[in-house]
Amino acid sequence: xxxxxxxxxxSEYPVLDINDGINIYNRMMSELPDDEEAKGILADFYACVxxxxxxxxxxxxxxxxxxxxxxxxxxxxxxxxxxxxxxxKGYLERHGKDVSFMNPLSSNExxxxxxxxxxxxxxxxxxxxxESR
Numbered sequence: 001x002x003x004x005x006x007x008x009x010x011s012e013y014p015v016l017d018i019n020d021g022i023n024i025y026n027r028m029m030s031e032l033p034d035d036e037e038a039k040g041i042l043a044d045f046y047a048c049v050x051x052x053x054x055x056x057x058x059x060x061x062x063x064x065x066x067x068x069x070x071x072x073x074x075x076x077x078x079x080x081x082x083x084x085x086x087x088x089k090g091y092l093e094r095h096g097k098d099v100s101f102m103n104p105l106s107s108n109e110x111x112x113x114x115x116x117x118x119x120x121x122x123x124x125x126x127x128x129x130x131e132s133r
Contacts, residue, residue: 013115020104021123027101031092041091045084046128052077053125056118078114081121 008015032038055074059067085105092099105120107113 013112014107016104016116016119016123018123021120022127024101024104024120025124025127028088028092031097031099031101032088033095038091041084041087045081045088046124048077048080048084049121049124049128052081052118053122056122057125078118078121082114082117085117085120 002010004018008017032042052074055070055077059074062070085102089099089102105113105116107116
């Protein structure tokens with residue numbers, strides 16, 4: 001059976017390192033002000049992360065037919081995660097914050113950027129679970 005390190009090594013595309021994802025999340029949370037707009041954006045982001053990461057986590061357990069049936073919905077959730085990452089980034093920029101800490105989520109290749117955003121969503125979902133105890 002492959003483990004996480006094997007997956008990273010063998011992946012066709014770059015994989016967001018868990019520690020990098022945690023660092024991005026911690027910095028994002030420390031940069032977001034404690035106001036209603038930020039809370040609303042964050043709540044929406046968390047909902048998107050939950051929906052996408054849940055589907056992605058279940059993906060390996062699904063039969064091919066079920067994957068085909070759910071593929072469009074998963075793509076919609078993935079698109080929503082990307083939109084909300086960009087909303088958070090834009091919000092921080094409008095408030096004069098340095099968003100260079102989010103650079104590991106960027107790539108010149110759209111497919112790579114999508115994969116990194118998906119990885120980030122899964123890392124955030126994990127952190128949401130741990131932080132909710």
